Amino acid sequence: MRALIALCATLFASALSAETLEISPQPVTMWKSVFGQIESRVQIPARARIGGTIEELTVTEGDRVEAGQQLARIEDDKLQFQIDSLDAQLEAARAQLTTAQSELTRGNALLERGVITTQTHEQLQTNVDVITSNISNLQAQRLVVEQQISEGAVLAPAAGIVLSVPLSRGSVVTMGESVAEIGGGGTFLRLSVPERHAGDLAEGDEIVITGAEGTRTGRLVKLYPLIQGGRLQADVEVEGLDARFVGRRVPVRLPVGTREALLVPESALTRAGGLDFVTVETPDGPLARVVVPGETVEQDGTPFREILTGLRAGDRVVTRDE
Structure with a gap:
């Protein structure tokens, strides 16, 4: 109780020089967490042009190859x-x-x-x-x-990385059989989104990708019209995407709508006795109200806290000087 009284006294003293902010409902983006899978833009099989036995195999998974490079040799x-x-x-x-x-x-x-x-x-x-x-x-x-x-020489159809080599030296192959799978043309993220969010997404939307290398943003570039198994397929363009592991899953947050929320600057919140307080300007002077804060929301690069209860639209919140 003493700590609460001291806090109120401190807030009252600082409110004299602090600024006030009238709060009103602000649109907040609603995010849906899904997983995206790193895919190669182009996946082309290097096929055998004749049937026979693989006498030489010069590549393995993870090797980088150039277009026209010999990957294997087949003899008949x-x-x-x-x-x-x-x-x-x-x-x-x-x-x-x-x-x-x-x-x-x-x-x-x-x-x-x-x-x-x-x-x-x-x-x-x-x-x-x-x-x-x-x-x-x-x-x-x-x-x-x-x-x-x-034509027994199996050539790389495009420059890229070898994703898989399903055969080995000594294997018998037929004409047209795949000897290696080549991924090239860069990488992108392939998303599988629940169909209930299909109407909330649009090409050009910004998404947020989180991972070991930090948080980055991407752009939704394609929505596929065919929904299978209740999932919508979508492609995301990400600058500087780590392409070492094709098929790796990364967490992604998608914008699926907006909602109204009351936001206050982080500087308006004070914590004491296990409770969060916001100072509100009233006709009788500054008053410390107990509030329940929600998640942090960034607007124009400035962090705000959503207030779930304790405030209402039109309140004038006292912000503390930094």
């Missing part, structure tokens, strides 16, 4: 067998061409002397042309097989 023994077969056919065709060209040369000499007919000479020329065409066809087939062998 059948392709090498085809190369060997085509080489043998080419060697035989070239030998046939040598013989056919020799016969054509002799046929030219015999034709000049009138020993053979023009029809026979044309047949010799046709044999040379057919064998030459066959050699060109075999060479084209060999180029196709060589291209298939070169």
Whole structure:
């Protein structure tokens, strides 16, 4: 009781030089706490272009890669067998061409002397042309097989970080199977918000992200129109987001509406005897009222305290000099 009397005397003395503030209901943003998940803007699988066995794997999870960098090498023994077969056919065709060209040369000499007919000479020329065409066809087939062998190199489709490598050296893969997952293009936050708050959110809203690196703000850039399982998907742009761990969850506060509250400056509150007091200007002079303060609310960078009970709109609150 003595402490309360002393407090009232102190407040009365300081009120003479303090300023007063008439309080009125102020709009306060209502926040909803959810979790956001860090996602890569682009997630592209590096796929095998041929089937075979992985003979070389040069990356693992967490490695950073450049676009076009070789991640793995796939070999198919059948392709090498085809190369060997085509080489043998080419060697035989070239030998046939040598013989056919020799016969054509002799046929030219015999034709000049009138020993053979023009029809026979044309047949010799046709044999040379057919064998030459066959050699060109075999060479084209060999180029196709060589291209298939070169496509055994699995290349990074984009610059980024390797998110997953589901296979290992020695694994058998089919054409089109994913060898590694690449995440690139930066990161963003993907939110899953209860559908009851869908009407309270709008693109461009500011959100608050809290974590080990401190508190920062972000901007809601996209709301997905499809609601699944009672959850709304939303994307948030955050400057300087830590992208070391894709898929990491971080706490996020979303603005989901506003409400009216009575706010007083922090300097207007005094605590004594386990109670909180606010000095109010009355016709009879300053009066210390017991109040129940709520959460701290920042407005224009200045901290205010919400008063749950003890004050009403129109009261003139005495603020203490700092």
